Amino acid sequence: MLAELAERHRVPAAQLVVRRGGATESSAAGVTSRAAFPLGSLTKPVTAKAVMALVADGELDLDESLEEQLGPLHRSRTPRGLLSHTAGLPATLREEHENLTRARWAARFDEEAFPPGAQFSYSNPGYVLAGHLVEVITGMSWADAVSTIVLEPSGVVPAFTAGAGGREVVAGHSVQSGHRTVVLDGPPGPAIEAPAGGLALSAEDVLALLDADSARMCDDQVAGMAVGPFGLADGWGLGWARYQTWWGHDGTGDGTSAHVRFDPVTGDAVVLTANASTGPALWRSVLERLAGRGMVVGDHPFSSLPGAGDPVPPPAAAPGRYVNGGLVLDVTTTSGGGLALALDGRPYAALTCFSGHRFVAEELTSARMAYTGRFVTGPGDAVTHVQISGRLSRKL
Known part of the structure; x- marks a missing residue:
């Protein structure tokens, strides 16, 4: 399974360990x-x-x-x-x-x-x-x-x-x-x-x-x-x-990724290491294949919003500048009525909005990675923060 999926996602090297019901399988x-x-x-x-x-x-x-x-x-x-x-x-x-x-x-x-x-x-x-x-x-x-x-x-x-x-x-x-x-x-x-x-x-x-x-x-x-x-x-x-x-926890580096999930009650666990930028996609495929074999592993998709429905117009109060320490995010309205995100003054991603003030941010770089986020609101539905991949930034 690992060799097949690694080839599909063009990952040169990977390791997979699965522990289930007290038995452990390891593959490289x-x-x-x-x-x-x-x-x-x-x-x-x-x-x-x-x-x-x-x-x-x-x-x-x-x-x-x-x-x-x-x-x-x-x-x-x-x-x-x-x-x-x-x-x-x-x-x-x-x-x-x-x-x-x-x-x-x-x-x-x-x-x-x-x-x-x-x-x-x-x-x-x-x-x-x-x-x-x-x-x-x-x-x-x-x-x-x-x-x-x-x-x-x-x-x-x-x-x-x-x-x-x-x-x-x-x-x-x-x-x-x-x-x-x-x-x-x-x-x-x-x-x-x-x-x-x-x-x-x-x-x-x-x-x-x-x-x-x-x-x-x-x-x-x-x-x-x-x-x-x-x-x-x-x-x-x-x-x-x-x-x-x-x-568990995930980790990404310069063209590498590592993922682990474990059930502290049963002791079941899955660990994947990969040495390519497509490692996260390999991880999702591994979880799908394991689910097909009856091992459903908990996950939190970082690049999609399952069941989000159709895109909706962005919140009117979303545009503005958001800060987190030295990190500066600028959200602006595009000519087509959508939203764009700039990171430290450089164009970074296009935002597609969904219900609940949530969005998917797709990078404008060659990697075209996608991340989920949301606008956090306060009294009167005023937008106070933006959160992308768990990182919170305050609206100025």
């Missing part, structure tokens, strides 16, 4: 089962597991202020807020901070995009802070700490996109039109962001990390909030995301 196409794939944001639950280990050891309290560990700038932040993306932090780091060490950055990071604890907004800086918190408490680097606390006790040989760890990391590929596939061998992302996306592991490695501690992290922290993780998941725990009754 174009690579060995031990090859390490960049995990992207699937790194975040591993950082969260390190934080939760410190909580279990009494070194941290989930709801105590981080002022003692990180300084007065972090008085309003808690470990729970960082791990559940409810700390009110920006979606991304500012470019001018990317070459700083985590210690120097944390000592000056005083940004707050939203009131802490009031809403969900996916945040890379939140996990950079979580990684630095682990460093401060353990006295080790983030890489050494997650290796010692999380990976090695599970029998996992550490590997990182920066090349540390002694394992070769699979390169990503861009699948382009005309049956052209291009190898992407650029440098890894900024070192400061490693706790949010710097791990590289195999699908079998990821499965080995799904233990009892993972199940304890599956307590929905955003249930009842006015703004949840729309466009990403159905709920969010302490590191893991909720997809109906399943839990």
Whole structure:
């Protein structure tokens, strides 16, 4: 199945592990089962597991202020807020901070995009802070700490996109039109962001990390909030995301993707790693094929709105400027009456609106990726925010 679907989606290498009813099947196409794939944001639950280990050891309290560990700038932040993306932090780091060490950055990071604890907004800086918190408490680097606390006790040989760890990391590929596939061998992302996306592991490695501690992290922290993780998941725990009754996380990198879903009650799980920009499409095909075999895995489509019906006219109050930290989004009306989205002043996507102020944003780039989003309204149906793939931006 994996070989067939990987060929269909032009994915050069992939790994698939399925655990069902206590039995495990593992498969690899174009690579060995031990090859390490960049995990992207699937790194975040591993950082969260390190934080939760410190909580279990009494070194941290989930709801105590981080002022003692990180300084007065972090008085309003808690470990729970960082791990559940409810700390009110920006979606991304500012470019001018990317070459700083985590210690120097944390000592000056005083940004707050939203009131802490009031809403969900996916945040890379939140996990950079979580990684630095682990460093401060353990006295080790983030890489050494997650290796010692999380990976090695599970029998996992550490590997990182920066090349540390002694394992070769699979390169990503861009699948382009005309049956052209291009190898992407650029440098890894900024070192400061490693706790949010710097791990590289195999699908079998990821499965080995799904233990009892993972199940304890599956307590929905955003249930009842006015703004949840729309466009990403159905709920969010302490590191893991909720997809109906399943839990897991997705991660994308430069021409790579990684996906995991697990049922904390039955122990059933699915893990896929892929080294092409079409990896998310391969993931959807894998889930469809598994459903045909009687294994229905919870998911939250990020590129479509199932059952949305026909497109509708956009909300009249939608156009405007929206901000999230240093991220600036401009929504404008097109000559045809639709909506267009610009990212930091550059045309980025066309928006197709549906009922409930929801929309699908289709990139104008060659990749033509699609993402779901919505306009969030306040009193009098006034548009106050826009949310795309779980990232919230406030209307000026």
